[in-house]
Amino acid sequence: MTHDEIKSRFTETDPRRLERLWRQANELRRRHVGDEVHLRGLVEISNHCVRRCAYCGISARRTDLKRYRMSRDEVLDCAREARRLGYGTVVLQAGEDPRLTGQWVAELVRSIKDQQGLAVTLSLGERPAEELSLWRSAGADRYLLRFETSNEELYARLHAGEDRGLADRLAVLRELRRLGYEVGSGVMVGIPGQTYDDLARDVRMFEELELDMIGLGPFIPHEATPLAAEPPAPHDQAANTELMARKMIALARIARPASNIPATTAIATINTADGREMALECGANVVMPNLTPPEYRPMYEIYPAKACIAETAEHCSRCIRGRIAAIGRKIGTGHGDSPSYLHRHAKV
Secondary structure, three states, X not given: OOHHXXXXXXXXXXXXXXXXXXXXXXXXXXXXXXXXXXXXXXXXXEOOOOOOOOOOOOOOOOOOOOOOEOOHHHHHHXXXXXXXXXXXXXXXXXXXXXXXXXXXXXXXXXXXXHHHOOEEEEEOOOOOHHHHHHHHHHOOOEEEOOOEOOOHHXXXXXXXXXXXXXXXXXXXXXXXXXXXXXXXXXXXEOOOOOEHHHHHHHHHHHHHHOOOEEEEEEOOOOOOOHHHOOOOOOOOEOOOOHHHHHHHHHHHHHHOOOOEOEOOHHHHHHOOOOHHHHHHOOOOOEEOOEOOOOOOHHHOOOOOOOOOOOOOHXXXXXXXXXXXXXXXXXXXXXXXXXXXXXXXXXXX
């Protein structure tokens, strides 16, 4: 697709044309990654963060937020629960927390791999190349790091006062690729100041980076962040709606047919009734049920009113499995590696 063709999809309102877009994306999903929906158990291991991102509810700006950092044993308990519930992957996510040292994370990854045999995905922010290499050597399979937006000026506004820019973020993603990780990234949809041109460039960036995983969700403002007071919007401001997020999922699937694409919690948050199902029916093939201990979940508030925040891991698993079955899909088995990643490494 050309830039203008991608952009035109974001302004499309005709129900028949939109239905064709959903069908095209869903057929590509079926052909390239199959009908299985892979479950990734999410563990939010720390809400400490040194970054001051203008949109994030756990940024260093939040001096009022109660902070936590899970112990090694607590994380390993969650990994055991992931295995018991039949998940093939555990995702260890945190703010950019220097106290999660390279060696501590490496030992944790080794223990999970040795004890549970799960795939391990890390989402720990921008970290030095030597730590990323250490974690890969310890057995980490995947790394998630959103580039957030391909618009350098908008990225700089999201990270005002910091000495790292979009080029630094992209450099980390390329280093992850060099190290042999299955690389995931993505964007927020509907950031104040984000245009349809920006979103179209984001889709092209998915292709340029050859992403194996693409995470997309609507921007949800947090009242305790600078972006809660939105600036005047440009005339072509991208909406932070479920519909716009679904369009982005479909276009990501068309751009990267063999990548894994989750139906994110953010989509489920703005549409609690059937947000995940709608995402799964326009190109998504992954869901990430939460395994974080209940006492920590309210403190990992990147955005407010997150879906399923009060559910137990058991209840969440049953609910998600039922929803997936209701739309005629089946639960994936094994690690669920991205076919794009497997194809690339088969040639090495």
